[in-house]
Amino acid sequence: MTSSESVKDRPESVTDRRLASLVRSLGDRSIVLVGFMGCGKTSTGRRLAQRLGLPFIDADAEIEAAAGMTIAEIFARHGEPSFRDGERRVMARLLEHGPRVIATGGGAFLNEETRARIARRGVSVWLKAEPDVLWRRVRKRSHRPLLQSADPEKTLRTLLRERYPYYARADVTVISRDGPHETAVEEIIAAVEFFMRFSPEPPILAVLDPMNHAAKPPLPPIPSADGEPLFGPAATTAPAPAAQDAAAVRVELGERSYDILIGAGLIAAAGACVRRLAPGAACAIVTDANVAALHLAELERSLREAGVRYSAVIIPPGEQSKSYGVFAKVCDDILAARLERGDLVIALGGGVIGDLAGFAAASIRRGMRFVQIPTSLLAQVDSSVGGKTGINSEHGKNLIGAFHQPSLVLADADALATLPLREFRAGYAEIVKYGLIGDAPFFAWLETHWRGVFAGGPDRVHAIATSCRAKAAIVGRDERESGERALLNLGHTFGHALERINHYDGERLVHGEAVSVGLALAFRFCARVGLCEGADADRVEAHLREVGLPTRIADIPGLALDADQMLDAMRQDKKVERGALTFVLARAIGDCFVAKSVEAAEVRAFLEAELNTGL
Template sequence: MTDTIHVNLAERSYDVLAGPGLIARAGELIAPFAPSGRVFVVTDKNVASLHWPALMASLDAAGLKSWTVTLPAGESTKSFAGLEQLTRGLLQHGIGRKDLIIALGGGVIGDIAGLAAGLTMRGVDFVQMPTTLLSQVDSSVGGKTAIDVEEGKNLVGLIHQPRLVLADQDVLKTLPARELLCGYAEIVKIGLINDRAFFEWCEANAQKLLALDPEATSTAIRTAIAAKARIVEADEREAGPRALLNLGHTFAHALETAAGYDGALLHGEAVGTGMALAFAHSAQLGLISNQDATRVRNHLAHAGFNTDLRRAPGAPHDISQLVALMSADKKAEAGKLTLILARAIGDAFVQKNADAEKLTAFLKEESQ
């Protein structure tokens, strides 16, 4: 069964299809968005070995001509060098403004392919075909595209909405447990932001989801995508409530930058740690009860996340370095910290001009 979630953004509206067997149907579903009959697939070496042949067969069956640019796997591809390799590859293959780019891969491929689509020929349409749980429930929806730089994660990018998202539930069977856990971070995040009942569902069903129980997986993906779609509709450019989707991410992005994007710390793993820290900091500030903060931390730890800053890859011994990285996050304003904190489970809010001294003291305590 395929779920269809509509993202209503006026002339930039699109559907997200989630369910099994969508790669086999990709050609027929994508063809209406490829008026030239030409598509350019962007993928990485790992994904290509697993899913590229099936996609090619589907595109061929629909009469679409295709070219492929294959990039190295891993976060390090999200760089100026990776972007140059991709855009020049597309141009060398002869891409035109009426052609279509297909992003076949996880969040790295979706981010860099979407950015290349927004830049190449001053804007080419693209379709997201996310192949990780994290990219299916989060990064493929909403149009955020970016690369990383030494100064921080996702600091160079733009918002370029896809024309269609195809989230094939079958591809999740090829993922290692670590990647499934990364996706779960973005799923449980929805409950922590504004849906306490869904958090309670996660408490009861996390292990079923991580074991890819079909019903639990379908429910989690549908709920997370629908929740993100509604937030994006209300705030496409992240001027207000969309910032709530960054719960845990200011901590996470700083940890990822400190770790050097070398694979020791994956994005979803960092988000899991970051959400535990966000709730613990909220409790220290007296915003929520210690009971709620402990409940969140215990659940995240039980699911498999590291919730101990001392064991986080890339956590610097100099906490001031971590705070400096957090202050450079793209949500910061005029150098002032912006954090997503919580008043309760299911009641997160945006805290602008967060107190850096209190944050530093909290992180020092967590690191001892």
């Protein structure tokens, strides 16, 4: 069985409907495993092929068969350049027929021509293993020609530094761990399903002159500092079994349902996503100057390669841009770009950009579709999901706006690598919120795994996906905040009041920090009035402090206020009904409820006590 036709003629070879669906979605594309020697491409690939009912091809074995000698002998007799040329030609032949599972040699993916062929004819999967794991696997194998040196371990690490940026261009990444191969097989199947969900056909590739290096996107930087982990900061705790490198969350709203895709490389895939979401549509990218410097070029390149016409609207960064004046400019610039109602607005940035661009999309031509590409953690787990859009007024935060759902959310985990630590911490406060309102086990998981969330990788994706699932479930049941959705405002009544008194000065207080103080205040208030145990309030405060977030009003530098100022600011909150204060209160961690008509006197007494402690 060596062709796509033979697979299609034998559907009984794939009995599992899920796997059969995946094979059908591949069409004539192959699954191509890439990665360094010892990552398990051959053994894992063989089992993967068995599960999918596809042929398995080991590229190195094909090269040896074609040459009539081992790879070590090819290196010894003809040198590495001759081997690489033969490897390139063999890979071109293997990719002509599919679907298959192909295990490549460790250097195959470094060749530009081979990468381009794989992009057109396959789905590339990087089996990513840590250096120590790889060294443990290969150190006793004497047939590796590239490791024939005085210090093979140093050679291995040098090769990894050289090859990592190329492997990182694979369509999906799966961690190669010690353990049963079936675990890796299941993770590959899930990752390829995820990838095919938003990229069911090969991307449109520009035909580039191999020597035209300026036409190619830059490779990621190569870590070079001695002693530093090769693949970023190491998590101090093991990932939870549910953790993964990519995830998809569905927001169920009938005809307006949409997907949240979470994983690496999604900005680079945005053009293909937009083309399939709205064939023939043009788009306007709304972003701020800071985000534009980091991510706009990559997004524009993706749109160009997908054949999508676009224009860009760049505004000043910061909460102050959520104003009437900037909103008017964004709308006018989108109209000047001659975008029609069937075109798209892309919000590329954090919560400010998402709120502002979404409100513009809701308003222009009485409603345009829009895509959220959140680049901050706070936006990825909260503001990009659920359709709340708007701008601020001198009377309060987000008081002018509309409910307008996006058509797609692309949460690119790579974008968080450029986020300052302070901004990442601020976004983490919103993740904590989801554990507090209704998922005590998730909060306990965060207490143990927060370092892994900060470090990146599967723990981070797991935390983002869990947060998005929680919000998606609530939004699906209460889109316009008539009831249950108000739970998402835990800590926000306090937090928004602090932001208003602070005049939205991001130098002193950013939104996530205000939420952190608000969460701690909410639990201490509940403990004061006897709703929850003081131990729960202490536990919430301890965790927020452990990750470096503020938990007391006194933690906000230079902010002077009194209890009456706080109450007045709270009365301007959107959740106030007929002048009565509305709070989200807690009976325990993971058990919150919406309380209306909370007595102002009780809140004032609590605030006076907080302010008088000086803590």
